[in-house]
Amino acid sequence: MIKNVMFVAGTHGNETSGIQLIRNWQRNGCPYKYSTFELSTMLANEEAIVRNVRFVDEDLNRQFSLPKLANPELTLESQLAIDINARIGPKGESQYDLVVDIHNTTSHMGATLILPSSAPFYVSMARFVKQVLPEANILVEDEIPYEEHPYLCTLGKYGVMIEVGGQPQSVLREDVYQLTTLLAGTLVAFCESYNSNELSELAPCQAYRFIENIHFPLDSDGQRIAMIHHQLQDKDFVPLLPGQPIFKCFDGTEKVWEGNTEVYPHFINEAAYSKQHVAFATADSCLL
Ligand SMILES: [Zn+2]
Numbered sequence: 001m002i003k004n005v006m007f008v009a010g011t012h013g014n015e016t017s018g019i020q021l022i023r024n025w026q027r028n029g030c031p032y033k034y035s036t037f038e039l040s041t042m043l044a045n046e047e048a049i050v051r052n053v054r055f056v057d058e059d060l061n062r063q064f065s066l067p068k069l070a071n072p073e074l075t076l077e078s079q080l081a082i083d084i085n086a087r088i089g090p091k092g093e094s095q096y097d098l099v100v101d102i103h104n105t106t107s108h109m110g111a112t113l114i115l116p117s118s119a120p121f122y123v124s125m126a127r128f129v130k131q132v133l134p135e136a137n138i139l140v141e142d143e144i145p146y147e148e149h150p151y152l153c154t155l156g157k158y159g160v161m162i163e164v165g166g167q168p169q170s171v172l173r174e175d176v177y178q179l180t181t182l183l184a185g186t187l188v189a190f191c192e193s194y195n196s197n198e199l200s201e202l203a204p205c206q207a208y209r210f211i212e213n214i215h216f217p218l219d220s221d222g223q224r225i226a227m228i229h230h231q232l233q234d235k236d237f238v239p240l241l242p243g244q245p246i247f248k249c250f251d252g253t254e255k256v257w258e259g260n261t262e263v264y265p266h267f268i269n270e271a272a273y274s275k276q277h278v279a280f281a282t283a284d285s286c287l288l
Contacts, residue, residue, distance in 0.1 A: 010044050025041050044080075063077055100161075111133065111135065112162075112165075113136055139208050162183050207286050267280055
């Protein structure tokens, strides 16, 4: 039984769709019908929202591993994580059955539901979402156990992230806002159906499972020698085949995908990962 659900946004202060959605729900109420659980809302990093930045000192959405919560640093986000853990955790014993954390990406990932686990609850959620919203992408990040993830959503007994794009940082696009609203509403409907035991007949669905991050090629001074190839740009979740170009080098040459199998690229040219020189992430296709 899902009794308490927390919708969070503003974990990154310049990802506007979720922030606007939470403000609208706080002002007008959630527009989707539910009666079997309590729904709460929260803006996570108010200081980053005011400053219109992703974070003040460091990424809030990397502060929620148990070791980090046990040994906080003197940064704004590390201290904020302790507060949030007290409010909606504590991690491992949360009063919230489900935490939904809403994000934007500058990559063209459409409406993506990120699942930090493939336990049966998440499989049910994925199948329900794909049935109601077939254009949604399901991205599974179960390369480490749920509780080892540093994500804010893992404070909940269950936790997921909504990731919608492409939208530039600090910009609000209507199409991206509407997709965010649709996916959030679908999760409200899922909780209602889950509580009513109406989920047993759901068919397996297609999903993507994270493999690895691919970095931009650098020279010996740490400077980039290439950019995302135009044939890869905006092709999130489109199969990338061995031999297809991924980088256009500034000397005019190309670098191709040298993997042995096709992969599904995502977070292609994500602005927030540029500092770490992450060019894109790969996934393989799976059935959930
Ligand atoms: Zn984010």
